């Protein structure tokens with residue numbers, strides 16, 4: 001229902017009261033002028049009051065209904081939110097969540113086919129845990145890969161290969177490490193790189 005009708009009726013009521021007061025104050029011909037006009041004025045007031053009250057009541061009822069609808073909606077929303085929360089909680093309630101990133105990192109490492117004494121890439125940034133170095137040597141020049149820490153303690157080394165690949169696994173803690181080729185002269189020629197573990 002249009003609430004503005006209520007305001008119009010209210011306004012009309014106020015206006016009528018003001019006009020009557022004004023007529024009364026002017027006092028021309030006495031007030032009320034006659035019984036008939038008195039009855040008409042009273043009837044007009046009564047009509048306005050009744051109409052205003054009726055609209056007020058109707059409005060109130062409508063607002064009540066509206067509020068109930070809103071309340072129902074809110075409750076539905078709340079129920080949905082609770083369901084959502086339950087769903088997100090479920091995995092935690094059941095099996096233990098998987099441990100944080102398996103820390104099973106793989107480092108793909110190669111050397112040039114022409115036998116150049118370099119590793120590609122020559123640096124790696126990784127996280128603590130097990131690191132698999134998958135080394136491919138496509139050249140006929142024998143290479144291997146070994147890893148040592150900053151105190152030159154060897155963590156591990158692969159076999160020496162030509163035209164094939166090999167894997168080396170090392171367990172890394174946070175810090176700096178160096179990977180290199182142990183074939184005499186190769187490391188000195190530049191076959192080494194760094195591993196940063198954070």
Ligand SMILES: [Cu+2]
Pocket residue numbers: 142143144181182183186187191
């Ligand atoms: Cu080498």
